[in-house]
Amino acid sequence: MCGIVGYIGDKQAYKIVIDGLKRLEYRGYDSSGIALFDSRLSVCKTKGKVEGLVNKAEKEISLDGNVGIGHTRWATHGEPNDVNAHPIISNNKSLVIVHNGIIENYATIKDELISKGYIFKSDTDTEVLVNLIEYVQLTEKVKLGKAVQLALTQVVGAYAIAVFDKKKPDEIVVARLGSPLAIGIGENEMFIGSDVTPFLNFTRKVIYLEEGQVGVLRNHKETKFYNVENDSIISPTIENLKLELSEIEKGGFDHFMLKEINEQPKAIIDTLRGRLKLNQGIIKLSGIDNNINAFTSANKITIIGCGTSWHAGLVGEYIFEHISRIPVEVEYASEFRYRNPIINQNDIVIAISQSGETADTLAAMKLAKERGAFVFGICNVVGSSITRLSHSGSYTHAGPEIGVASTKAFTTQITVLYLMALKIAKSKGVISKSVFNKYLGELNLIPKKIEIALNLNDKIEKIAEAIKDSKNCLYLGRGFNFPVALEGALKLKEISYIHAEGYPAAEMKHGPIALIDENMPTVVIATSKGHYEKVVSNIREIQSRKGKIIAIVTEGDKDVKEIADHYIEVPETIEPLTPLLTTIPLQLLSYHIAVKLGKNVDQPRNLAKSVTVE
Ligand code: AGP
Numbered sequence: 001m002c003g004i005v006g007y008i009g010d011k012q013a014y015k016i017v018i019d020g021l022k023r024l025e026y027r028g029y030d031s032s033g034i035a036l037f038d039s040r041l042s043v044c045k046t047k048g049k050v051e052g053l054v055n056k057a058e059k060e061i062s063l064d065g066n067v068g069i070g071h072t073r074w075a076t077h078g079e080p081n082d083v084n085a086h087p088i089i090s091n092n093k094s095l096v097i098v099h100n101g102i103i104e105n106y107a108t109i110k111d112e113l114i115s116k117g118y119i120f121k122s123d124t125d126t127e128v129l130v131n132l133i134e135y136v137q138l139t140e141k142v143k144l145g146k147a148v149q150l151a152l153t154q155v156v157g158a159y160a161i162a163v164f165d166k167k168k169p170d171e172i173v174v175a176r177l178g179s180p181l182a183i184g185i186g187e188n189e190m191f192i193g194s195d196v197t198p199f200l201n202f203t204r205k206v207i208y209l210e211e212g213q214v215g216v217l218r219n220h221k222e223t224k225f226y227n228v229e230n231d232s233i234i235s236p237t238i239e240n241l242k243l244e245l246s247e248i249e250k251g252g253f254d255h256f257m258l259k260e261i262n263e264q265p266k267a268i269i270d271t272l273r274g275r276l277k278l279n280q281g282i283i284k285l286s287g288i289d290n291n292i293n294a295f296t297s298a299n300k301i302t303i304i305g306c307g308t309s310w311h312a313g314l315v316g317e318y319i320f321e322h323i324s325r326i327p328v329e330v331e332y333a334s335e336f337r338y339r340n341p342i343i344n345q346n347d348i349v350i351a352i353s354q355s356g357e358t359a360d361t362l363a364a365m366k367l368a369k370e371r372g373a374f375v376f377g378i379c380n381v382v383g384s385s386i387t388r389l390s391h392s393g394s395y396t397h398a399g400p401e402i403g404v405a406s407t408k409a410f411t412t413q414i415t416v417l418y419l420m421a422l423k424i425a426k427s428k429g430v431i432s433k434s435v436f437n438k439y440l441g442e443l444n445l446i447p448k449k450i451e452i453a454l455n456l457n458d459k460i461e462k463i464a465e466a467i468k469d470s471k472n473c474l475y476l477g478r479g480f481n482f483p484v485a486l487e488g489a490l491k492l493k494e495i496s497y498i499h500a501e502g503y504p505a506a507e508m509k510h511g512p513i514a515l516i517d518e519n520m521p522t523v524v525i526a527t528s529k530g531h532y533e534k535v536v537s538n539i540r541e542i543q544s545r546k547g548k549i550i551a552i553v554t555e556g557d558k559d560v561k562e563i564a565d566h567y568i569e570v571p572e573t574i575e576p577l578t579p580l581l582t583t584i585p586l587q588l589l590s591y592h593i594a595v596k597l598g599k600n601v602d603q604p605r606n607l608a609k610s611v612t613v614e
Helices: 013-023 050-060 106-115 125-140 144-152 245-249 256-262 264-272 292-296 307-324 359-370 385-389 408-428 433-454 457-467 479-496 505-510 532-543 559-563 579-596
Strands: 003-008 031-037 041-047 067-073 095-103 157-165 172-177 182-186 189-193 205-208 213-217 224-227 301-305 328-332 348-353 374-379 392-395 472-477 499-504 521-526 548-554 566-570
Touching: 003 013, 003 095, 003 157, 003 172, 013 031, 013 050, 013 067, 013 189, 031 050, 031 095, 041 050, 067 095, 067 157, 095 125, 106 125, 125 144, 125 157, 144 157, 144 172, 144 213, 144 224, 172 189, 256 264, 256 579, 264 408, 264 433, 292 408, 301 307, 301 359, 307 328, 307 348, 307 408, 307 479, 348 359, 359 374, 359 385, 374 385, 374 408, 385 392, 392 408, 408 433, 408 579, 433 566, 433 579, 457 548, 457 566, 457 579, 472 479, 472 505, 479 499, 479 521, 479 579, 499 505, 505 532, 521 532, 521 579, 532 548, 532 559, 548 559, 548 579, 559 566, 566 579
Parallel strands: 301 328, 301 348, 348 374, 374 392, 472 499, 472 521, 521 548, 548 566
Antiparallel strands: 003 067, 003 189, 031 041, 031 067, 095 157, 157 172, 172 213, 182 189, 182 205, 213 224
């Protein structure tokens, strides 16, 4: 996610745009920039947060002008630096753009523009877009609004953009598809924002631009809106805002964690975007494509990480061994770095990290590289230390994860691991075309199935009420869902401070069952795929000792529903993909328990979002 802001009116634009960018920093903060027009175009941009932009702008550019656009970036293409920061200027220096989204076919368009003499300075897809608009404007001899509309008919991907032409300084053109864009309507002034927070203090009259719409915003002339597809004129609805600022930053949710739990369908869609080509039956993953021999000839894969990322790695072990038939070890990065590990030629080390800054993971990667391993990073922050240290990697596109308890990072990390394992298995010839396509089809359905699981929120809240005063809790799972049991236990303990442990279900009789009594609830993942009958007998063992059972079952389950004290039904999918669904109720359960106990859900005691020290 990035944040875009714009203003055109009778006031000075600079402070409005800067304050608006500060409001949107939760959407991304690796670089930022501003463009202002006051008889000439001034652009200032910098790596880092908006505060750094202010310091730089006040030294380098004129802050005058009643028109301005700004951007705070969460990089997807091109690492965070001054060149890749937005606003981005077109080749003829007339147009300037800010963009939130991903242009999937930017490489093809870039090649075409290069063949027409265009020169590119940045690594971004956005620079391709602004030069495409310029090219259309010049060759079709049309105004900016029409040029934007025509250019966007050639684009595949997601965008929310604001574009300004210094030759026509009385308008800003906006458009959106797949990324949000809000327009604030004032007295002879128009505001732009990725959400309404940048202009909430100026107006509560808002137009939420719809998918595939373009707007030509003017402060003293009529503002017009069109459909990208056919240029037909539209009359959008003007809404009067009721929400308060703090509610809007959290998307109307009470906490960032709940917002991020609910963002998982979109986060997985964005992580699959441009990679899972269902119709062609292929997976495009440049980090693997460019290093496929390293993976197909690998003798062993070692996955390293911490906390939730380590749990994702454990799911990865089941995925790679089941699908790609490559031996996998999973290690806490903190253990790996100190135990003098054996690393042979052709070994691969996969480092998983949401923040890309975890000290133990970084140190373990350095050791692996020194000993000759090929190091591959799976990370959510473009340009972070782990991505720069890796030989190659694949990003999760979960967007900023603000809540300390990791949720959407976990499911998008697992999504990338599936894409990797399937691509490697295909290259090694260890998976049939029909099974490969079955996986692709099922993976493509996961976002919708997560939506269904999220609808269980109210039922899960009631279960949270029933067990919130427990002092301890057990989580059990088998196979692909054993790591999910560990992750569910981590979620509960880190935000509600209730002691919780995850175990393979079959381990109960080797000790943990001694804990069971009427005060010890046990959360059991008992989906229909994966040793179901054995899990049912584990449940019966627990119940015979008066233990309370909260079961995660597959829709349509019969047996477990009969015996469990509480049950939550998740949609059916193939066994290897069940972790993407079974984790959802566990996230919601821990969230509601913590809220009911009055805990600080987004910033739990003693914890930091990124552990950058040992
Ligand atoms: C998980 O909810 C915690 N916030 C924590 O365990 C986290 O997963 C761990 O610190 C690793 O962080 P990383 O993914 O940014 O490397």
